[in-house]
Amino acid sequence: MDYKINELAAREYFPGFLGRMIHMENMTIAFWEVESGAEVPEHSHHHEQLMQVLEGRFDFTLNGQTSTYERGDLVVIPPHAMHSGKAKTNCKLMDVFSPVRDDYK
Amino acid sequence: MDYKINELAAREYFPGFLGRMIHMENMTIAFWEVESGAEVPEHSHHHEQLMQVLEGRFDFTLNGQTSTYERGDLVVIPPHAMHSGKAKTNCKLMDVFSPVRDDYK
Numbered sequence: 001m002d003y004k005i006n007e008l009a010a011r012e013y014f015p016g017f018l019g020r021m022i023h024m025e026n027m028t029i030a031f032w033e034v035e036s037g038a039e040v041p042e043h044s045h046h047h048e049q050l051m052q053v054l055e056g057r058f059d060f061t062l063n064g065q066t067s068t069y070e071r072g073d074l075v076v077i078p079p080h081a082m083h084s085g086k087a088k089t090n091c092k093l094m095d096v097f098s099p100v101r102d103d104y105k
Numbered sequence: 106m107d108y109k110i111n112e113l114a115a116r117e118y119f120p121g122f123l124g125r126m127i128h129m130e131n132m133t134i135a136f137w138e139v140e141s142g143a144e145v146p147e148h149s150h151h152h153e154q155l156m157q158v159l160e161g162r163f164d165f166t167l168n169g170q171t172s173t174y175e176r177g178d179l180v181v182i183p184p185h186a187m188h189s190g191k192a193k194t195n196c197k198l199m200d201v202f203s204p205v206r207d208d209y210k
Contacts, residue, residue, distance in 0.1 A: 001180070001181045002167075002172065002174070002178060002179060002180045002181070003178070003179045003180075003181070004177055004178055004179070005177045005178075005179060006177060022155065022179065022181065024153055024155065024181055024203075025153050025183070025184070025203075026131070026153050026203040026204070027132060027153065027155065027201060027203045029155055029179075029201065048129055048130050048131050048132065050127065050129065050132065050134055062107075067107065069107070072109055072110045072111060073107060073108070073109055073110075074107060074108040074109070074110060074127065074134075075106070075107045075108075076106045076107070076108070076127065076129055078130070079130070096132060096134065096201050098129075098130075098131040098132045098203050099131070
């Protein structure tokens with residue numbers, strides 16, 4: 001199966017977070033367009049996650065440590081680790097999760 | 106843990122395929138710089154894979170069907186599916202695999 005990112009159905013999963021998802025057998029890939037100022041409150045999940053900044057600047061807090069990330073920056077979030085984020089500018093982000101995020105279906 | 110893609114150690118895993126890898130618990134993320142004309146012969150693996158073209162044009166063949174992919178195009182490769190690829194131009198690609206590609210460590 002092949003896809004074009006911009007042709008995937010988009011949905012606002014959280015205020016200011018427009019997401020496009022691909023759900024595979026063991027992974028979910030999420031492409032996000034984030035409005036400046038939008039934030040995800042601190043949370044955790046059993047899924048392993050890699051967050052990548054594609055455009056813009058994004059403040060990301062992992063286990064209480066905050067840094068600002070830009071294009072080409074990657075953050076590995078282990079299962080159950082507490083994390084949160086806030087867009088300092090309009091951003092594009094990509095997340096990969098394993099296992100699948102059934103809650104994003 | 107955080108990383109900058111360009112600071113990850115790079116290795117030529119196949120002729121013309123310079124790769125930078127992040128190995129997590131259940132996933133491997135691979136960033137590739139591919140020389141025009143470089144190719145991966147047909148192969149398969151038990152890992153589920155998502156291939157994304159970041160730059161350039163890449164011919165990808167999945168189960169005998171070939172298409173040319175460009176920036177923003179995604180291909181889902183199920184476990185054990187036969188696939189191959191050839192760079193029509195210099196390319197940047199990203200692959201995600203689950204489970205981890207121990208053979209890329």
